[in-house]
Amino acid sequence: MTKGTGGGSLELRGITKRFGSLVANDGIDLEVRPGEIHCLLGENGAGKSTLMNILYGLYEPDEGQLLIDDEPLVVRGPRDAIAAGIGMVHQHFMLIPVFTVLENIMLGEERTRRGGLLDHARARRDVLDISRKYGLEVDPDAVVGGLPVGVQQRVEIVKALIRNARVLILDEPTAVLTPQETEELFTVMRALREAGHSIVFITHKLKEVKAIADRITVIRRGAVVGTADPSDSEAELAALMVGRDVRLTVDKPPAAAGAEPVFEVRNLTVLDESGRAVLDDVSFDIRPGEILGVAGVQGNGQTELAEAILGLRTATGTITLDGARLSGRTPRQVLGGGVGFIPEDRGHDALVESASVAENLVLDLYRDAPFGRHGSIDVKAVQDNAEQRVAEFDIRTTSVHAAVGTLSGGNQQKVVVAREMSRPLRLLVAAQPTRGVDVGAMAFIHERIVAERALGRPILIISTELDEIFALADRIAVMFRGKIVGIVPPETSRERIGLLMAGAHE
Amino acid sequence: MNRKIFDAVLKGPSWLVTALAIFLALLVGALLILVSDPEVPGKFGYFFAAPGDALSSSWHAVAAAYGAMLKGAIFDPGTAGSVTEAFRPISETITEAIPLIFGGLSIGLAFRAGLFNIGGQGQLIAGAICACYAGFTLHVPGVLALPAAIIAGIAGGAAYGGLVGWLKAATGAHEVIVTIMLNYVAYLLLGYLIASDAFRDPNNPQPVSKPVLPQARLPHLAGDSLRVNAGLLLAIAAVGFAWWLLNRSTLGFELRTVGANQSAARTAGMSVGRTQIMAMLLAGGLMGLVGVSQVLGTANANNALTQQIDAGLGFTAITVALLGRASPVGTVLAALLFGALDAGGRAMQASAGVSIEIVTVIQSLIVLFVAAPPLIRAIFRLRGENGGTNTLAAKGWNG
Secondary structure: OOOOOOOOOEEEEEEEEEEOOEEEEEEEEEEEOOOOEEEEEOOOOOOHHHHHHHHOOOOOOOEEEEEEOOEEEOOOOHHHHHHOOEEEEOOOOOOOOOOEHHHHHHOOOOOEOHHHOEOHHHHHHHHHHHHHHHOOOOOOOOEHHHOOHHHHHHHHHHHHHHOOOOEEEEEOOOOOOOHHHHHHHHHHHHHHHHOOOEEEEEEOOHHHHHHHOOEEEEEEOOEEEEEEOOOOOHHHHHHHHHOOOOOOOOOOOOOOOOOOOOEEEEEEEEEOOOOOEEEEEEEEEEOOOOEEEEEOOOOOOHHHHHHHHHOOOOOEEEEEEOOEEOOOOOHHHHHHOOEEEEOOOHHHHHOOOOOEHHHHOOOOOOOOOOOEEOOEEOHHHHHHHHHHHHHHOOOOOOOOOOEHHHOOHHHHHHHHHHHHOOOOOOEEEEEOOOOOOOHHHHHHHHHHHHHHHHOOOOEEEEOOOHHHHHHHOOEEEEEEOOEEEEEEOOOOOHHHHHHHHOOOOO | OOHHHHHHHHHOOOHHHHHHHHHHHHHHHHHHHHHHOOOHHHHHOOOOOOHHHHHHHHHHHHHHHHHHHHHHHOOOHHHOOOHHHHHHHHHHHHHHHHHHHHHHHHHHHHHHOOOOOOOHHHHHHHHHHHHHHHHHHOOOOHHHHHHHHHHHHHHHHHHHHHHHHHHHHHHOOOHHHHHHHHHHHHHHHHHHHHOOOOOEOOOOOOOOEOOOOHHHOOOEOOOOOOOOEOHHHHHHHHHHHHHHHHHHEHHHHHHHHHHHOHHHHHHOOOOHHHHHHHHHHHHHHHHHHHHHHHHHHHOOOOOOOOOOOOOOHHHHHHHHHHHOOOOHHHHHHHHHHHHHHHHHHHHHHHHHOOOOHHHHHHHHHHHHHHHOHHHHHHHHOOOOOOOOOOHHHHHOOOO
16 A cells, blocks of 8 residues: 555546446546646536546446556555545445444544454544644544534545545535535645645536636536636636536516515414424515525525425414415415425425336326326326426436436426426425536526516525525525524625524624 | 335346246256155265266156146146146136235235235235125125125225224324234134124034125136136236226326325325325225135135135235236236146146145245345346446445
8 A cells, every 4th residue: 555645646548438328438538636626527417426436446447547646557446446545525425324433434444453453542543633634623432423414524534534545536525515614625625735635526516616626627428528727717617517608697687666475474483393493483475576585504494484385394373375375284285276396305305216207297286187187197198298398498318208316416406397387386485496406407497487586476495505595586584593584685795694694683 | 114125126126037036946946846756866876876867867857747837837738638628727827816916916006105015914804704794694686796795805805904004194003013913803803703603604513604605606707617717807807907096097196106205295295194095995905805706716615714714815915016016017927927836836746746835935936036136147147237336335325
């Protein structure tokens, strides 16, 4: 094993990987210099993760060569990769939830004393060393399952460093992080760079690329389409990544002023199992053609708000839409009453991954004409509907009969959006409408939401992405610990909203 | 219940793996035939002196046993003269397959709704009790007696299954535990009833119920000497109904959605509890038809309830449904295979002297091998279904 903490250089030459007829990587060249943060930018499904799995020995390339410190390297499995000084932090963490941080870090690299006893003391010392050196704060004795995702990610990084990783691969590390946690990660990444480590940072988020990258390689449909500089504009990066010009701002005519609110929420309260108020006396109105954006750090009652409106949770208080009471109704009655709902977790709440695109497009519409008639489903109508929606919403799928789970994240989300917007709505509730979605799909979904607004519908957008709130909202409600701590105009500064998100009252 | 189990069954192994599993099970069965043969093991004692002796007697023993099985299950060339005799093996296979079709559909239907129905035994006993009671008490005009008894059987099974669905929806009680317990309840209730005055046949020294009236029995379809009866028509109707229900009805859509993703079903406005109750009502009704085909059909000569009326069909049905991937068409194929093995096994025992237990071993091995596709792929050196290696590691714990 090569020891030492110096940076390694890494080079990929003509890497090609095919899955059946699909070419996931097509002759990819990539060079990572010691002590640089090299950003690999591409949309979901562009082949970034496949490439990194090759590098980590999880897939074998069909063609091409890997060089580390200019020496050819054959990686037959993670063990070879680790021995060569490559460390990887996966998008989904490879941690055992019931083990402590220390146990997880030692796993597979157990330090032993004579007689095969685990040397906890030495491992603990090593962990604390690394954690001090790079500002990676972790408590070695905490049980991993109870830690926030940001901390779990730190554990993964420590795990890689303790194995003397000189090239660190971070696969979409910010997808699960709050803005603050992302900042903390960037600080760690800079410290690692200072120490001479090289980092491959995989992402599709343009702001982050600009903030942290030294050099950028853009891949599209499995091939390198160019390199870019962090000083390039976001629009230039997006165009390179998507292959066409993308609009990053949403055109939005000013809201129609003066109309009476049509959607009213009064004193809405939801208690959790232990009797604690997770949604605490929330009241607000939305006027026709108005978008109310709910901002806040994840877990401050936004989920409960959406679920209470839909009738998925028992709540006290009143909800009225067009003068009719919505509270106390079943989800089926609420949906049937013209409420469109985009849940925040599409895989969990909005889609059946094993079912076809066509079936998912009627998941809450199958009962009524033209799809359901006398308890029977009109397969022709379901298929016609699917073909129409797939064309209208530009859903990329091999067929309307393909399982929705085989689609990319952005296209899955388009299926949900297409379904919820394919009927006349009287209210749209969209939670995290563009989570895990690429730039192209994001712009498209935002345009559709603004189109609903133009039709005079009241819209509630819940998002933890402040950019999204600023792009869409006509008014911004900020949530903190189950309460709305302020409803402010969209001209309000980021700093002011950040303070509200942290609990400062108006 | 672990989602992965449901996904694995519904996706199922490839047809090639299934075929190879059957082949492998027959191969192991052949070994058992050799070991249990009175002469073959002795001849292997002097294998090196005269290997031909041992090999030829092995070949003969296996060929005789499996030959008898084929003759008993599909066609016996020796019967070419008589049409009735030529059809007898097929009639036997179908007769054995009919209750397995009902049972397999029942388990499969519940499975698609995400429910593991271990209560087939209880539901079929409930169905048999109701069908039998209607069959010997209802002195209605001839043409109505049979439909009345059939409906009583379906209703009995449906009520017993529906109870499980209701308990699950109302209290969250796990269906596996509840159905296992209700199996005992039904079994003991049956024992109590066939000894009670209301059911017991006074002319029979054994605790057996009164026989079902002749007009309430399932009529034979191809003459009295062949056992195949009108249960076949019921089975065809049940398969058609189950296919329509699962693939073309709004209830089936709800059922499959609830089975695949409860939380998405709830968010889409479906009532998970109501759907589970409906699934268990329907599964119970289909299991009730197993009871019907037993007591109004072929379980015993005088069409009466006995303590053994279930014949373990509620459990065999689970293996049939697993083999048939919980789909109606797959279930029919699996039931016919098991029916053929049962019918052939009896012929094998009668004419080749090989124990019928071998058939049970073969059936079990088929399911075992089908349930372990990686094992089959390793034995036959097939490529993995997705071509990739180590996909678990690539996806990680949360993938």
